[in-house]
Structure formats: C-alpha cells, structure tokens
Amino acid sequence: MEEAAAAAEAVVVTPGEVLGKASQVRAGRGAYVAPHNNLVYASLTGFRRTLSPPPNSPDQRPTVEVTGHKAHGAVPEPGSVVIARVTRVTARVASADIMCVGPKSVREKFTGSIRTWAGGSIFGEEEVSLAIKKMNGDKAPGSYGFDIAFLPKMLRSGQSRGEVAIGLLCKRQQDVRATEIDKVDMHLSFRPGDIIRAVVLSLGDARAYYLSTAKNELGVVSAESTAGETMVPISWTEMQCPLTGQIEQRKVAKVGG
C-alpha cells in the first residue's frame, strides 16, 4: 500500500474556487475539471488536500481533493454494501428499506429490491459450487432430467460444463428454460422485518435499487422469530428461536471471519 503523502493544509475552499491547472493536477473527490479552460475547480466546501501520485502510474500528476467539511448524506451506489430492513416478501421479489450505506446511516430511507430472476441474486456461485461438491448423488433425478450426481462430475470435468451446472442452479437466463426460474422460494430466505446486509447491484428502476445477497457474508444479519425473540443462526440456511426452539429458514449472512 503506497504512502499517500497527504499534505493536510488547513486551507478552506468553496465551490468554484480554482485549485490548479488540469495539466498539473488531477481532480479527485470534490473537484472537477472544466472542459472549456482546463482548470480544476472545487465543487464542495471543505479542506483542500493534495495526494502524491502512486509511483508506478504513468500519470505523475498529484491528485487534489476537497475533503468534505460537509459532504452530502449517503446515497446508495452500485457496489456499496448496505444494511436494509425487509418490508415485503412475495414469491419472486423481496422489498427492503435501505437504512445504512457502508458505515453511514441515511437521513431518509431508500427502497431496494431483491429479485430471483436476476441470476444468483440470493445464493451466489461459490455457495452453490460448495453445495454441489458435497452431494453424494443417491437421489432421484429431478426435473432437470438427470441424476443430481451428474452435477459434481460436470464441475470436476471442466470449466465450461461446470458453468452450465452452476447456471442451472443459479437460474441464469441464458442457460435455463423459463419454467425453471421459480425454484428458489423467497419465503425460505427472508421474512418481513429481517435486517439484511446486501450489496447494491445497480441503480435499478424508478421504484427501487436492485440488491443482491449472493455472497457468504451477505444475507440476514438479525431476525425475529414468530415468538418475538431474536433468533440464533445455526447454519447458513437456518435460524433457531432461543425461547421456543423453533427452526426457521433464512439465508444467513456469515458474520465475522
């Protein structure tokens, strides 16, 4: 990790102040380049900092950025990890209210949705591969038309066949017929009121951001049982109520480690 020789000057800049020429400095956070005169202006109110460039990059201009005395509140962006509360669960879509983006909480909630047909939105590829490898193959053939043991063999046999196997189970649209899509039941993964950790896939549509829980560390973080107690996770698909001992199905997030 290269040392950013951040010369933290206590110079306050306001939007529209010139920070330098585009030929000499690069615009970082809180700054932008005006195309018509190639000057770098500040776009935020804050303290001006200059970061030296990484030694191996071809572009040796220092980066100038304005670190927010006050940056605007958190907004979900593709790739950011969010904490959300599930509001509605139907067979194919789970709606959630995004409450935190990264470490910051939002002032007003944003709406997100987790959808099954987006391909591996709930269970990710590594999780499915792990599950397949553990299978023994002594079960009856499913509606795929072949013995389930075929899948681990496909995985071991090579890259492309393994991908088809994962695609079948992860419901990628190009690999699966339309009738196969609803194999994953939302109600076995989330219930209304659960707190989940998810990653933002994209800006989504006008109504909601598209979220995904397709990694080990994503999924239900905290849930209440029907008895009202906070449940304890016992596996990656089950949680148990400490009061009644009842086991409920959830897609559990792997916390820590």
Add this chain to the structure above:
Amino acid sequence: MAGKPGTTPTTYSPSPTTQKTRRPIFNENDVDWVRPDGRGFHQCRPAFFRTGAVNAASGSAYAEFGNTKVIVSVFGPRESKKAMMYSDIGRLNCSVSHTTFATPVRGQGSEHKDFSSMLHKSLEGAIILETFPKTTVDVFALVLESGGSDLPVVISCASLALADAGILMHDLVASVSLSCLGKNLVIDPILEEESYQDGGLLITCMPSRYEVTQLTVTGEWSTPKINEGMQLCLDACSKLAKIMRSCLKEATSTSQE
C-alpha cells in the same frame, strides 16, 4: 365567408399605436430620485448570511439584506417520488413561498409559482446533477420579510444552502437585480423603487467562471442602458460572491474548533 377570387381576405389588424405608452413617472425635468435609505444609486444593501440555520435540513442558510429576510432549507439527495420516471441524472425541486406577515399588507402564504420556476432555472445550471442519479434535491425557500429585490436574495441564499448541504456544484451562484427609474440605474432596489421602475433587470451568475445562469429583463430598456446595467450587476455579483465565500469559510472553521 366566400371571397371573390383574386381579392385578399379581410383580416383584423390593429391601427398603429401613437402615444399609447405609459405616462412616464419621472419626467426629464424632475429632480433625480433620492433613495429613501440614503444609499447611492450604485450601492447595494449590506449583506448578512448565516449557514446552518435549520437543524432538520441537510443544509440551510439565512440571508438578510436590509429589510428582505429569507431562509432556505435544502433536503437531499433523497429518494424521488414513486410516480417519477427513472432518470440517470439528479432532479432539482424548488419551492418559494412567502409567510403571511412578509408583505406590509397581510397576505396568504401560498407558493409563488413563478419565483419557484425562476429559482429552478438559476440553480440547475450550477449543480452537478450527474453525481446523484435517480434522487431528488429539494430546495424550500421562505421569504420572512419582503423588502424589495426578493428573488435575487432567495437565489443567493439558496446557493449557500446547497453548498452547506454538501451538494456538488460547479460554482456558487450570486444574483443581483437593478431597476431603471427614468434615466437612472438603481441597483438592489427596495420595494418602493421596484413599484416605480420603468424596467427591471435580474442577473444570476457564477462569478468564478464568469458565466451567467439566468438573465431576466422586464419593462422598457434601451440598448446602452442594458449594457451598462449588466456590467454593474456582474460587478456586484462578484463582490457578493466574495461575501458568500467568506461566510462559508467562517462556518467551516468555526465548526472545526
């Protein structure tokens, strides 16, 4: 009405107007207008700005120019209403309203629709909308006391509130208006001067980039007067911007301590 072939159809047209102009309030022989508050013609009122006036809002500012007092709150970026279509740039929503006690005669505190749309036009050029796709920034301006030149004060105060909220902007926006009384150009008019004006000019500009975001001309103007008026206003805008920047810097350094 079938006309004979070859004849032009009769249409209504008004007779050319002669001497139908408004009787000028200031004749050539009249004594020059003396400003009630003792200012020179090219002297603006002392400006007072304070940011962070409203705790509930993401950003806010209060401005007091003589008797014109305005408070602006900015909320956002927050989720757009569900009815809105998807947009990959941000949206700006402005609303200007007067309190019931703002005018000398008590009025109804309803939203001023044309001020709102003019505020929108002046600000949308300055905000970098691409940085918050799909979300909305709401600007609510409230005129507490209307002492003349309301809209320019609202615009300048709104841009300070946006900077306080941490919304990325190309530059601060400063706005000044000017009245033509007979042959005199009077800058930053009060309510009485605005009611006597022959023509009004409002300029909103981004002083650091020397770009105008809005220009509104009303009434009777001759070309040399417009040129002179614009130069006066642009000069006043750059001086006003200096005051705005020092207010922001002071707010930043006091909050650091």
